[in-house]
Amino acid sequence: MKRLSVFLLTAIVFVVTAAAQAVIKFDKTTVDFGTFPEAQPQTAIFTFTNTGNEPLVVHQAMTVCGCTVAEYTKTKVLPGKTGQVKVIYNGQGKPKGYFKKVVTIRTSASNAITRLYVEGNMTIKE
DSSP: OHHHHHHHHHHHHHHHHHHOOOOEEESOSEEEEEEEETTSOEEEEEEEEEOSSSOBOEEEEEESSTTEEEEEOOSOBOTTOEEEEEEEEOOTTSOOEEEEEEEEEEESSSSOEEEEEEEEEEEOOO
């Protein structure tokens, strides 16, 4: 009987702690800048909400090249609150035409990895 009680208590603790997690939900995961001249850097704001029941922390926002920079909320995002990831694309000196860049977001959420995309068609300087 004592073993059964210990097992049940352990199972309950496991279920309760497993259910307590942050969950990140973005309002959108892709921004299309359309057509723009090379001399005009583009900015996209991605807003997210912590839909879980624990605080959320964004650990990292990784970009694929130096032409794309990401800034993000550095403080804990409490349940029900929002944060943002700001992505700036500067194609100065890069090949013209269509592009699609990915920003990988690493967080403390149960869905720990999210990929955000910016795309567009960059033309020659005006």
